[in-house]
Amino acid sequence: MDKLIISILILLGSFFVLISAIGLLRFKDLYGRLHATTKATSFGILLLLIGVSLYFNEVHVYIKALLIIIFIYLTAPLAAHSIVKSILPKNKKLTADSAKDTQEKK
Amino acid sequence: MNALIPEYILYIAFAFLMLAMIITLIRLLKGPSINDQIAAMDLISSIIIGLILVYSVLISNAMYFDIPVILALVSFIGTIAVSTYISQKNG
Numbered sequence: 001m002d003k004l005i006i007s008i009l010i011l012l013g014s015f016f017v018l019i020s021a022i023g024l025l026r027f028k029d030l031y032g033r034l035h036a037t038t039k040a041t042s043f044g045i046l047l048l049l050i051g052v053s054l055y056f057n058e059v060h061v062y063i064k065a066l067l068i069i070i071f072i073y074l075t076a077p078l079a080a081h082s083i084v085k086s087i088l089p090k091n092k093k094l095t096a097d098s099a100k101d102t103q104e105k106k
Numbered sequence: 107m108n109a110l111i112p113e114y115i116l117y118i119a120f121a122f123l124m125l126a127m128i129i130t131l132i133r134l135l136k137g138p139s140i141n142d143q144i145a146a147m148d149l150i151s152s153i154i155i156g157l158i159l160v161y162s163v164l165i166s167n168a169m170y171f172d173i174p175v176i177l178a179l180v181s182f183i184g185t186i187a188v189s190t191y192i193s194q195k196n197g
Contacts, residue, residue: 003110007111010160011115011118014118015122017123017126017153020149021125021127021130022129025129025130033133034145037149041152044156045155049159055163056171058168065171067175068174068175068178071175071178072152072178075182078182078186079182080145082186082193083141083144085189085193086144086190
């Protein structure tokens with residue numbers, strides 16, 4: 001039973017990281033790519049960390065896993081925000097699919 | 107718990123992570139702007155964290171758990187440094 005839970009957590013975590021890499025390749029503009037890489041990668045690393053720390057089942061491993069989870073969830077939005085703020089002014093326009101929503105409101 | 111995980115599960119996880127690494131390297135090579143390349147670099151560090159975690163399960167050695175702590179810290183500082191440099195260079 002423990003084997004099953006740990007295996008499912010590890011497979012799901014690596015699968016979410018793969019999903020975010022596919023999103024990085026397939027989205028059309030930078031905003032969509034950052035949307036893919038920030039959220040799905042954080043969630044995948046979270047699942048992997050829970051699985052691995054359940055496998056070892058020691059106190060210091062749990063503390064380190066908690067540290068990594070807190071740090072990744074604090075810094076991934078900050079890194080994405082900093083990347084978006086550094087974009088060149090000429091690249092600032094969205095693709096046609098992304099711009100459709102904001103233009104219809106006006 | 108220390109239940110032995112079957113090895114093929116870990117190899118499938120390795121395959122997922124290496125496929126993600128290859129796809130990210132494609133984006134890193136052909137990324138139109140330098141911001142896409144920074145995003146790809148950020149993702150590569152996360153993939154390496156995942157690889158080290160799966161590898162520590164494969165050899166069942168909890169000592170490897172120190173590396174992701176440092177790697178998460180250093181990759182964040184690197185991303186912030188490069189993107190701040192680019193935004194200040196562009197005025």
